[in-house]
Amino acid sequence: xxxxxxxxxxxxxxxxxxxxxxxxxxxxxxxxxxxxxxxxxxxxxxxxxxxxxxxxxxxxxxxxxxxxxxxxxxxxxxxxxxxxxxxxxxxxxxxxxxxxxxxxxxxxxxxxxxxxxxxxxxxxxxxxxxxxxxxxxxxxxxxxxxxxxxxxxxxxxxxxxxxxxxxxx
Amino acid sequence: xxxxxxxxxxxxxxxxxxxxxxxxxxxxxxxxxxxxxxxxxxxxxxxxxxxxxxxxxxxxxxxxxxxxxxxxxxxxxxxxxxxxxxxxxxxxxxxxxxxxxxxxxxxxxxxxxxxxxxxxxxxxxxxxxxxxxxxxxxxxxxxxxxxxxxxxxxxxxxxxxxxxxxxxxxxxxxxxxxxxxxxxxxxxxx
Numbered sequence: 001x002x003x004x005x006x007x008x009x010x011x012x013x014x015x016x017x018x019x020x021x022x023x024x025x026x027x028x029x030x031x032x033x034x035x036x037x038x039x040x041x042x043x044x045x046x047x048x049x050x051x052x053x054x055x056x057x058x059x060x061x062x063x064x065x066x067x068x069x070x071x072x073x074x075x076x077x078x079x080x081x082x083x084x085x086x087x088x089x090x091x092x093x094x095x096x097x098x099x100x101x102x103x104x105x106x107x108x109x110x111x112x113x114x115x116x117x118x119x120x121x122x123x124x125x126x127x128x129x130x131x132x133x134x135x136x137x138x139x140x141x142x143x144x145x146x147x148x149x150x151x152x153x154x155x156x157x158x159x160x161x162x163x164x165x166x167x168x169x
Numbered sequence: 170x171x172x173x174x175x176x177x178x179x180x181x182x183x184x185x186x187x188x189x190x191x192x193x194x195x196x197x198x199x200x201x202x203x204x205x206x207x208x209x210x211x212x213x214x215x216x217x218x219x220x221x222x223x224x225x226x227x228x229x230x231x232x233x234x235x236x237x238x239x240x241x242x243x244x245x246x247x248x249x250x251x252x253x254x255x256x257x258x259x260x261x262x263x264x265x266x267x268x269x270x271x272x273x274x275x276x277x278x279x280x281x282x283x284x285x286x287x288x289x290x291x292x293x294x295x296x297x298x299x300x301x302x303x304x305x306x307x308x309x310x311x312x313x314x315x316x317x318x319x320x321x322x323x324x325x326x327x328x329x330x331x332x333x334x335x336x337x338x339x340x341x342x343x344x345x346x347x348x349x350x351x352x353x354x355x356x357x358x359x
Contacts, residue, residue, distance in 0.1 A: 031225020035218025047206035055182035109326035122316035123342040153349035
């Protein structure tokens with residue numbers, strides 16, 4: 001059923017164009033031309049961000065942060081295992097997915113930790129990536145409070161997951 | 170902001186790797202990122218062009234205007250700075266619809282078109298406007314109807330109940346989106 005979604009979406013747009021008697025073919029070609037410019041503008045900011053995020057996430061420096069936050073998590077009785085994924089999720093989607101895979105292997109896919117981590121991974125998009133893609137491609141230099149609100153929203157999402165996952169599963 | 174974050178990520182990561190003596194790993198990360206970014210663009214390029222082509226048909230035929238009429242009554246409250254009936258609402262609606270149905274690769278070009286359109290009514294083209302930041306948040310905190318990647322990963326690991334994550338993801342992403350919009354409003358009116 002879901003594999004019919006894209007065909008229905010695309011075909012109805014195309015045939016609505018014919019129904020309205022516009023030059024469907026030329027419209028498509030004109031629009032598709034913009035793809036080159038968009039992708040070209042996308043590459044430099046994407047390269048810059050992947051460069052920095054890769055060095056940071058592969059370095060393991062995050063472990064120091066985890067070391068200092070561990071006692072706090074133990075006091076609050078929050079499963080510590082979700083912390084790496086909660087911190088790195090806004091930076092890198094693929095890195096988050098890698099961590100999720102490790103958690104599945106270590107704790108079993110149906111354990112509470114695994115379900116909680118899945119929800120943390122699945123309930124947000126990669127904040128840094130979206131900022132880079134949307135603002136970088138357009139050449140926006142000042143993003144004002146965008147990053148702050150994005151990260152606060154991610155933090156709230158993690159808190160909500162910890163509170164609500166036990167109730168919703 | 171992004172300028173500082175960039176420097177911090179590189180500084181902490183590379184100093185840590187150098188202290189550990191992992192020069193090879195650092196070397197690899199530096200030289201590999203170009204390839205990763207390039208492959209990403211190469212994968213996105215044909216899909217972006219395809220969706221922009223389809224979108225162009227929807228725009229010329231007037232379908233985009235009709236789509237935007239569905240969501241505009243709600244969106245005018247979220248984006249008070251965009252004039253009623255502006256083309257930006259059409260792109261914003263298509264981006265949100267594509268996101269909800271999990272058409273991630275279509276959502277990206279629609280999102281960038283929405284940003285372009287909002288930037289055209291922006292006073293300073295180099296500074297993100299209030300509407301642009303609100304729209305960005307709707308994408309980062311985006312409401313996921315079905316987290317397909319995670320469900321397939323759970324299936325791969327032989328889960329007894331791979332779809333158990335659907336409901337919590339939906340509820341939590343919706344609630345955090347609402348929180349994000351409230352915080353955004355507080356920041357904007359500061």
